[in-house]
Amino acid sequence: MPRWLKVLLWAGGFFFLGLATTVVWVYRTLHLSPEARELKGAMLGSLSQPVSSQIQFSVGSVALCAARQIVSRIDDVPPEAVAALDGVKAASVGVFQLGHHPNLDPDVFRRCDERMRRGGWHRSVSVKDKETTVVIYTPKAVSERDLKVCLAVIDGAQLVVVSGRIDGRKLVPIVAERASHELALR
Amino acid sequence: MKALRFAGLAAVLLAAPLVSRAAETEPAYLDFANVTPAEHGEYVDIDLDQGLLKLAALFADKQEKEAADVLRGLKHVRVHVLSLDDGNRSSALERVQSIRKSLETDGWKRIVTVKEEKSDDVAIFARIRGEEAIEGLAITVVEGNRQAVVVNVAGEIRPDQISALGARFNIDPLKKLQVAKN
Numbered sequence: 536m537p538r539w540l541k542v543l544l545w546a547g548g549f550f551f552l553g554l555a556t557t558v559v560w561v562y563r564t565l566h567l568s569p570e571a572r573e574l575k576g577a578m579l580g581s582l583s584q585p586v587s588s589q590i591q592f593s594v595g596s597v598a599l600c601a602a603r604q605i606v607s608r609i610d611d612v613p614p615e616a617v618a619a620l621d622g623v624k625a626a627s628v629g630v631f632q633l634g635h636h637p638n639l640d641p642d643v644f645r646r647c648d649e650r651m652r653r654g655g656w657h658r659s660v661s662v663k664d665k666e667t668t669v670v671i672y673t674p675k676a677v678s679e680r681d682l683k684v685c686l687a688v689i690d691g692a693q694l695v696v697v698s699g700r701i702d703g704r705k706l707v708p709i710v711a712e713r714a715s716h717e718l719a720l721r
Numbered sequence: 722m723k724a725l726r727f728a729g730l731a732a733v734l735l736a737a738p739l740v741s742r743a744a745e746t747e748p749a750y751l752d753f754a755n756v757t758p759a760e761h762g763e764y765v766d767i768d769l770d771q772g773l774l775k776l777a778a779l780f781a782d783k784q785e786k787e788a789a790d791v792l793r794g795l796k797h798v799r800v801h802v803l804s805l806d807d808g809n810r811s812s813a814l815e816r817v818q819s820i821r822k823s824l825e826t827d828g829w830k831r832i833v834t835v836k837e838e839k840s841d842d843v844a845i846f847a848r849i850r851g852e853e854a855i856e857g858l859a860i861t862v863v864e865g866n867r868q869a870v871v872v873n874v875a876g877e878i879r880p881d882q883i884s885a886l887g888a889r890f891n892i893d894p895l896k897k898l899q900v901a902k903n
Binding site for chain 1: 761763764776780
């Protein structure tokens with residue numbers, strides 16, 4: 536095989552690999568993480584009402600690293616925000632508009648448990664009243680340096696789903712500072 | 722509103738566990754059977770294991786050392802708040818009575834009983850190890866016909882920490898409880 540053809544084939548291979556990687560990266564960036572998708576599906580269950588996506592994105596370590604580099608070059612960013620960004624390793628956020636506030640049946644949490652349990656998630660918090668439903672899942676076993684959480688909130692006719700990985704040690708000072716500020720206000 | 726305050730507290734503790742969930746093997750851990758929530762009422766279920774509680778202790782350490790001390794000794798906290806309606810009232814009340822009966826059968830000591838007509842019905846149980854060490858607390862409250870609350874705390878609890886525990890987790894019956902050392 537002529538040398539130029541080999542070079543062309545390698546270049547073409549790298550090009551299509553890069554293109555495929557970019558397409559996959561863009562797709563994943565514009566969609567929820569698998570656990571957030573499962574939770575959203577479980578929450579909405581078999582509701583037959585329109586659901587429109589307002590915001591939906593996921594960011595991983597590469598995008599967050601780039602964001603940290605950019606933020607480090609901006610002067611007016613609050614130190615809390617910088618520290619929070621430093622503590623987040625991955626995040627997936629979705630905000631959805633529902634047709635109306637869903638009348639969630641009492642079994643909604645059991646349904647969520649069934650779907651989330653497959654991924655090793657355990658329900659830590661669930662709260663439901665007339666207008667608001669909150670459910671928070673955490674894994675059964677992780678380390679403090681890599682804390683995973685997946686939560687969903689239905690407030691009125693809006694559903695927010697968030698999943699993320701954080702470094703708990705880096706967020707402790709922020710939360711402690713915020714908590715002391717709140718206590719001082721009281 | 723109370724339900725949202727619980728949610729706020731739980732949101733502050735938001736993190737994944739630091740250790741695997743071994744609380745179920747603890748002697749003071751109560752496993753509540755599923756109680757059907759009222760269709761349109763409040764429902765709160767908070768299940769915090771040792772990892773989450775240790776993280777909460779880290780957060781609380783700077784400002785509330787006493788609360789952080791209490792949290793560090795805990796292995797599990799479970800809170801159930803259930804609004805009652807005609808659809809679930811009788812089954813929920815039966816469930817509360819059955820929990821109280823099984824606690825007494827399992828050797829838990831009833832340390833508080835408050836029963837007022839048309840008002841709160843409170844029973845607090847403690848699982849005591851040896852002479853003074855408390856390794857579990859179970860609080861059952863029926864507020865009129867409106868709400869049932871069941872709280873289980875498992876871990877090393879000193880008697881003088883009980884009211885601090887009530888204050889930290891907003892558990893009214895515990896806030897006022899002062900346990901005598903003898």
